[in-house]
Amino acid sequence: MSSTAGAAAAPAIEAHGLTKRFGDVLALDRLDLAVPAGSVFGFLGPNGAGKTTTLRILAGLGHASAGTAVVAGVGVGRGGTELAGRIGYLDQDPRFYGWMTGRELLAFVGRAYGLAGSALRSRVDEVLETVGLVEAAGRRIGGYSGGMRQRLGVGQALLPRPAVLFLDEPVSALDPEGRRDVLELVGSLGGEATVFMSTHILTDVERICDRVAILDHGRLVTEAPIGELLARHARPILEIDPEPGQADAVARLAAALRATTWTREVREEHGVLRVVVTDAEQAAAEGLLVVVAAGVRLARFERVRPTLEDVFLQLVGTEAPGPEVGA
């Protein structure tokens, strides 16, 4: 078993020029990354950006076409078991042996890391408690739901107390309660282990990660602490919440807003117009006038703090969660 104690100031994960080609497809393009030890690191990107490819290379499952990486002080791709002995890994769609029980699987993992006897039993009990599977521990995994499998996946990754924990979409199959519990658990690991987590759910990243990297088409777009990223990239946002039943007027308003010189983008999210502005002063001065001119009755007009999602959409420019109004 590895311990993170004394992990010094050296990055827990370092990648230099990491490149991966699948035939003609460049899945990962000269990725340089340094993840500080003890951080909870969010690895973001749209579908096909190269997140899973990166995780698999760093976990020793895939081979880089070029470049080098070091995880927990171990060179990736050297073979042997040293790397695996220092990491925990959770796949995007975790699958285990359906004939084993949850307890048996965790015991199997513990034995692989050299645990035995009462130390193994108590660690398995502890992990079952942590991931909320005590009652299902004696049941065959083949009968587990997707959420239970994901909890078990988190458990098996945590069990050896790894120095670095790789989590690929760790809460994608969980219900809201399970998601909250697992996120709290992952967030609490900061300082104890280095967590490298890929996800699509940006609010989750905002909730528990202290640093993020955004990947797009295999290239690193940016990497920074979340606060710094928001300060550096986020543009002011106006939220305009019209009274219901004014579809035509709201469409007119969206068109009018788009025609102004201070508007960069207008999106509708659940009936609320979200306006990304380029000039906050001008928007404050003229925004309400545009609303009045469009004849829209307002429930709320507010300047809001930009979120990580706003930064993500700005940098990656894809997968807007809401449709463009009047586009």
Added chain:
Amino acid sequence: MTGFGLLLRKEIREQVRTARLPVVVVVFAVFGLISPVFARYVREIVEALGGGQFQGMIPEPTVADAVAQFTKNMGQFGVLIAILVTMGSVATEKERGTAAFLLTKPITRGAFVGAKVLAIGSLLAIATAVAGTLCWIYTAILFEPLPAAHFAAAVALVWLSLAVVAALTFLASVTTRSALVAGGVAFGAFLVAGILSALPAIGAYMPTSLWGAADQLALGTVPDPLLGPIVANVLFVAAAIGLAWWSFRRQEI
């Protein structure tokens, strides 16, 4: 080979829990048992079914028929079962993602391959031994006792032929991501070996030729050649497993 013991225990438990071990042993046992029974009573059965039409046409069965029936059954159903139990051994683990789960633990790829090879080889060995024992007992009851040591050697040859088929299937399972494709490739390779066994220069060295040698051995005759085909088939097994290990070490999981 870090993790070999752990993985071997897992493989054996899997064979028991998924009922693979008991099912394969029972199926082999049935073929071991019915081979001498069928050889002994086939004449009566055919004559009864033919309503006297075939009276006197089928010769009196001998102990050689019982042995030939056994090796024939093993060469057909045994081969099919060897392919079935091996074709998904690695391909399915890769396809389902359980290989990725295992290989992010302190377990070497050599241990992963080695544990599977030993587990499959042992499964086939146990099943073949049970089938051979039942065949020997029923042959003794229905015909005459065969020389035990020679019969055991014949059963070992049958096992070796199945091991070659399993090793080829294992190689196919390692190099593909689909159990069905692996099974198809292995079956094709087996057919090719069957065709090659008809060639005079190399025929005797093919796994399918081991059954003829096993027939002779079981009846107390030492076939010629014997050592050459045994060495050749052991080398087939070693080469297939070596290639599988070499390929698996370099694979993306």
